[in-house]
Amino acid sequence: MSLLAPSEGWFQKKVAKDERMWILIAFAVCIFLFVWMIMWHVVGRQNPSNTTYKTNPTEFAQLHDAYVKKNMIGMDNGIPVVKPEPGSDVILMGQMWRWSPALILKKDEWYNLHISSKDLVHGFSLQPSNMNFQIYPSYDYVLKFKPTAAGECKILCNEYCGIGHHAMIGKIVVIESDADLAKYGYDKLSAAPADYSSSATEEDISGWSNEQLVKAGETVYNLKGCSGCHKTDGTVQIAPSFKGLYGSKSKVSDGKSTFEIQVDDAYIETSVTEPQKHIVVGFEKTQMAKLDLSANELKQVTAFIKSLQ
Amino acid sequence: MFRTCDITGFKVDLNSEKFIRLNAVMAVVSLLLAIVAAILLVFTRYQPVHLLDAEWYYRLTTFHGLNALIFWIVFFEIAGLYFGSTVVLNQKFCSPLLGWVSFVLMVAGFLLVDVMIMMGKADVMMTSYVPLKAHPLYYLGIILFAVGALLGVSLFFANVVNAKREKNAGETLPLFTYGLVAAAIIAVITLATGAIIYIPTFLWSLGLIEAMDPAVYKLVWWGLGHSSQQINVSAMVSIWYLTTFLALGGTSINERVSRSAFVLYILFICLASAHHLLTDPATSSAWKVWNTSYAMYLAVLASMIHAFAVPSSMESAQRRWGFNKGLFEWLAKAPWSNPAFTSVVLACIGFGFIGGTTGVIFGMEQTNIIVHNTLAIPGHFKGTVVIGTTLTFMGITYYLIPLIFRRKIVAFKLAQIQPWLFFFGIAILAVSMIALGQLGVPRRHWDSSFSGGPFTHTFNPSVDFFWTLMMLGGSLAFIAALIWVLQVVVSVFFGPKITGPQDMQLPLSPLAPAAKEHKGYEAPGTLVLTLLFLATFAVLFFVNWKWLAATWWVK
Ligand code: HEM
Ligand SMILES: [Cu+2]
Ligand SMILES: [Cu+2]
Numbered sequence: 015m016s017l018l019a020p021s022e023g024w025f026q027k028k029v030a031k032d033e034r035m036w037i038l039i040a041f042a043v044c045i046f047l048f049v050w051m052i053m054w055h056v057v058g059r060q061n062p063s064n065t066t067y068k069t070n071p072t073e074f075a076q077l078h079d080a081y082v083k084k085n086m087i088g089m090d091n092g093i094p095v096v097k098p099e100p101g102s103d104v105i106l107m108g109q110m111w112r113w114s115p116a117l118i119l120k121k122d123e124w125y126n127l128h129i130s131s132k133d134l135v136h137g138f139s140l141q142p143s144n145m146n147f148q149i150y151p152s153y154d155y156v157l158k159f160k161p162t163a164a165g166e167c168k169i170l171c172n173e174y175c176g177i178g179h180h181a182m183i184g185k186i187v188v189i190e191s192d193a194d195l196a197k198y199g200y201d202k203l204s205a206a207p208a209d210y211s212s213s214a215t216e217e218d219i220s221g222w223s224n225e226q227l228v229k230a231g232e233t234v235y236n237l238k239g240c241s242g243c244h245k246t247d248g249t250v251q252i253a254p255s256f257k258g259l260y261g262s263k264s265k266v267s268d269g270k271s272t273f274e275i276q277v278d279d280a281y282i283e284t285s286v287t288e289p290q291k292h293i294v295v296g297f298e299k300t301q302m303a304k305l306d307l308s309a310n311e312l313k314q315v316t317a318f319i320k321s322l323q
Numbered sequence: 324m325f326r327t328c329d330i331t332g333f334k335v336d337l338n339s340e341k342f343i344r345l346n347a348v349m350a351v352v353s354l355l356l357a358i359v360a361a362i363l364l365v366f367t368r369y370q371p372v373h374l375l376d377a378e379w380y381y382r383l384t385t386f387h388g389l390n391a392l393i394f395w396i397v398f399f400e401i402a403g404l405y406f407g408s409t410v411v412l413n414q415k416f417c418s419p420l421l422g423w424v425s426f427v428l429m430v431a432g433f434l435l436v437d438v439m440i441m442m443g444k445a446d447v448m449m450t451s452y453v454p455l456k457a458h459p460l461y462y463l464g465i466i467l468f469a470v471g472a473l474l475g476v477s478l479f480f481a482n483v484v485n486a487k488r489e490k491n492a493g494e495t496l497p498l499f500t501y502g503l504v505a506a507a508i509i510a511v512i513t514l515a516t517g518a519i520i521y522i523p524t525f526l527w528s529l530g531l532i533e534a535m536d537p538a539v540y541k542l543v544w545w546g547l548g549h550s551s552q553q554i555n556v557s558a559m560v561s562i563w564y565l566t567t568f569l570a571l572g573g574t575s576i577n578e579r580v581s582r583s584a585f586v587l588y589i590l591f592i593c594l595a596s597a598h599h600l601l602t603d604p605a606t607s608s609a610w611k612v613w614n615t616s617y618a619m620y621l622a623v624l625a626s627m628i629h630a631f632a633v634p635s636s637m638e639s640a641q642r643r644w645g646f647n648k649g650l651f652e653w654l655a656k657a658p659w660s661n662p663a664f665t666s667v668v669l670a671c672i673g674f675g676f677i678g679g680t681t682g683v684i685f686g687m688e689q690t691n692i693i694v695h696n697t698l699a700i701p702g703h704f705k706g707t708v709v710i711g712t713t714l715t716f717m718g719i720t721y722y723l724i725p726l727i728f729r730r731k732i733v734a735f736k737l738a739q740i741q742p743w744l745f746f747f748g749i750a751i752l753a754v755s756m757i758a759l760g761q762l763g764v765p766r767r768h769w770d771s772s773f774s775g776g777p778f779t780h781t782f783n784p785s786v787d788f789f790w791t792l793m794m795l796g797g798s799l800a801f802i803a804a805l806i807w808v809l810q811v812v813v814s815v816f817f818g819p820k821i822t823g824p825q826d827m828q829l830p831l832s833p834l835a836p837a838a839k840e841h842k843g844y845e846a847p848g849t850l851v852l853t854l855l856f857l858a859t860f861a862v863l864f865f866v867n868w869k870w871l872a873a874t875w876w877v878k
Contacts, residue, residue: 018493018497019493019494019495019496019497020495020497020498020574020578024495024577024578024579025579027577027578027579029577029579029580030576030577030635030844030845030846031843031844031845032635032843032844032845032846032847032849032850033576033577033580033631033632033635033845033846035850036627036628036631036850036853037580037624037627037628037631039857040624040627040628040631041624043620043627043857043860044620044621044623044624044627045620047620047623047683047687048612048620050687051612051687051688051689052612054688054689055608058689058871058872059872059876059877059878060689060692060871060872060874060875060876060877060878061608061688061689061877061878062601062602062608062611062688062689062691062692062877063604063877063878064607064608066604066605090777090778091777091778092777093777093778111776112776112777133454134452134454134455135452135453135454135455135537135541137695137696137765139696139697139763139765140875141763141780141782142763142782142783143874143875144693144697144761144762144763144870144874145692145693145874145875145877146602146692146693146694146695146696146697147602147603147692147695148541148600148602148603148604148695148696149604150537150538150603150604150605151454151537152536152537152538153537153538153604153605154604155603155604157877157878158877158878159875159876159877160875160876160877161875162874162875162876163875168778168780170763170765170768170773170780171765172695172696172697172765172766172767172768173452173696173767174381174384174448174455174767175455176455177377177378177381177446178377178775179381179767179768179769180377180768180769180770180771180773180774180775180776181770181773181774181775181776182776183773183776183777183778183779183780184777184778185777185778241777242777249775251774251775252775299378299443
């Protein structure tokens with residue numbers, strides 16, 4: 015009995031015909047499901063990959079930067095665009111709060127996507143196809159994809175990654191032939207500035223003109239992910255806009271008091287190297303990530319911010 | 324100190340009664356906090372209203388998850404464990420002092436966690452996947468709560484052992500307590516896993532540990548997160564059997580079968596955490612398939628066994644009471660005016676048809692690709708843990724109020740419709756969340772217009788319909804849950820005192836008469852219902868695999 019000890023002979027009681035029948039059916043269903051999953055690895059076309067490499071966020075970010083510098087063919091709303099060769103290895107990085115780069119893929123071709131995160135755990139959610147994978151920092155998840163339909167796809171983030179999580183959205187365009195590029199406005203992409211690849215870390219850039227610096231700085235802005243949070247058109251959601259920032263006064267807090275501070279080269283430098291030192295009032299909740307910029311890149315991005323008056 | 328219950332005849336230890344009451348009160352408080360947060364979440368995700376800002380949306384999602392899934396359920400389960408190990412066994416509470424220690428630890432943990440979340444120090448979701456980091460006091464709160472709960476579980480074991488030793492319990496434990504023992508064993512395993520993951524995370528948040536591996540964290544965390552759901556299932560199924568007994572005087576038609584199913588839970592459930600990692604890197608397909616299938620679905624099998632055993636225990640009792648016509652007279656003539664009975668039947672239906680079907684399908688390695696981290700996942704566990712566990716707990720409370728709190732239920736008519744309202748509310752909520760998720764809508768996501776992002780995305784236009792449906796279902800469920808909370812609070816504090824059996828509003832059925840003799844089918848109606856369940860499952864199975872097959876190829 016449910017509340018009393020069971021009645022005499024409960025252990026010997028035969029299982030009723032209908033109950034026995036149900037248990038057998040249920041058992042058969044269980045075995046069926048088990049076998050089905052294994053069979054799908056043989057005959058099915060959608061199976062989570064088994065290839066993972068251990069990496070670390072810094073290493074993967076370097077990989078991403080190098081990959082994008084080498085292959086980008088233009089920019090789409092602050093996100094570099096890459097058109098990888100079919101069958102090639104593609105680097106896709108999630109970071110707070112963007113997916114980079116945007117990709118142009120050919121229908122019915124295979125691509126090896128290496129996906130990892132620069133900071134937190136993210137969720138790769140391909141829409142409208144609706145395929146979802148978990149992305150970690152420190153693990154390079156290699157997913158071999160073959161797009162089966164042409165059209166514009168988005169990559170949402172569906173693992174919570176901080177206050178700007180909802181704004182983390184990337185793009186994949188699937189084309190049948192290059193003629194399709196026009197449909198997506200990708201036919202007139204301007205390739206990276208000529209001296210883009212030379213915004214290298216070691217090179218001496220003291221002789222560069224301001225124009226060169228600004229151009230390279232824009233690329234740093236896009237490549238390093240400043241664009242994920244800071245806009246250049248005056249709109250503010252996650253972080254202060256860069257428009258008109260340079261030369262203005264910022265109201266900041268250092269944890270003890272709030273005060274105004276002049277936005278100049280030195281301030282931008284500390285903003286990047288020690289993001290937590292001065293927190294802009296009104297943005298206490300959205301934390302700026304620490305991004306490693308070389309001295310050259312810092313100089314270039316500062317020139318770029320300066321140019322946005 | 325014992326009192327002898329004038330209604331059931333059980334000897335009730337007054338200490339035990341006190342701890343049951345205290346834990347039950349904390350459970351109700353937690354549920355209230357959870358549903359207030361829930362309604363704000365519903366109206367945030369409903370884009371035409373978009374109530375909260377991003378910060379508060381994520382904060383309250385964290386708050387809702389913890390208060391509902393952890394605090395409400397665990398406090399209630401501790402109350403239930405005390406009930407099952409003392410009152411039911413005529414046993415005295417082994418150590419009131421430790422009872423207090425357990426309770427105080429749990430309340431301290433509860434307060435610490437909730438205060439930290441509300442102060443904005445722990446906007447990390449209940450899963451707190453590293454490297455997201457909360458304030459150390461948040462992790463400490465969870466640890467305190469878990470230690471308190473573990474102590475409570477140990478007291479349960481001590482009571483049961485004492486009862487056996489002092490021969491208060493009879494030769495074999497009653498099925499209800501047997502199920503609770505299964506729940507308690509799983510609880511020990513679960514809480515130990517919890518310690519393995521939360522203690523290093525706590526040290527990490529203090530800066531004493533350099534780094535935590537995100538994949539290892541998620542793996543071990545779900546050892547806690549998933550197994551704890553099996554505690555809920557075991558406790559819930561135990562209450563299903565209990566309610567059949569209280570309302571109809573029946574028991575499982577074959578106790579050996581039901582008891583073996585509980586053993587299967589203990590043996591196989593802990594492997595199941597793999598279904599949270601199906602689309603993650605770092606583990607192999609072989610590991611995933613083996614583990615997610617609960618070592619070949621043996622735990623699923625256990626649930627399917629209960630799916631037959633519970634309704635058939637009702638059917639068999641009803642038939643012996645003379646409701647023997649056709650396939651379904653037993654169901655039509657069931658005591659639907661008894662809110663505990665109604666709750667349990669509706670919980671069974673929701674648990675099976677919504678939670679169970681989707682759970683098995685979403686938990687298969689490949690179909691997980693089309694639902695992982697979408698709104699379909701919370702949709703699924705609204706079926707299991709909300710309609711199933713929560714409604715069951717709500718239902719059995721209608722017995723606890725007169726028997727433990729010794730009060731009449733105020734506005735009893737309302738109690739009779741409350742289970743229906745809650746059932747339909749959550750069912751609509753869950754089904755619309757599942758539909759939205761299958762259309763790609765993410766869970767834990769503040770703005771489906773993606774404001775501030777470089778691009779935007781427009782979902783299939785039918786999402787608008789389901790968003791509205793979800794808002795309506797959520798509101799209905801909120802109202803129903805609020806009715807329940809108010810009714811419980813008002814009854815417990817202001818309801819008329821019970822003076823004797825005549826005040827009992829819910830019938831306590833005498834034992835159903837013994838079967839004459841029967842040949843062949845013992846519960847044909849149940850068999851038809853379970854086959855109907857199987858057919859529903861088959862349809863959903865087919866649809867999901869069809870959708871999967873239409874996506875990009877991936878390997
Ligand atoms: C009035 C009843 C309820 C309503 C209207 C409701 C509504 C919701 C909604 C809308 C979400 C989705 C949040 C999102 O991802 O955007 C959610 C998540 C959740 N709900 Fe509820 N809920 C209710 C009751 C419960 C109960 C009783 C439980 C547990 C026993 C529960 C457990 C959860 C959990 C664990 C989550 C996931 C939180 C997360 O993603 O971290 N809910 N609920
Ligand atoms: Cu995210
Ligand atoms: Cu689980």
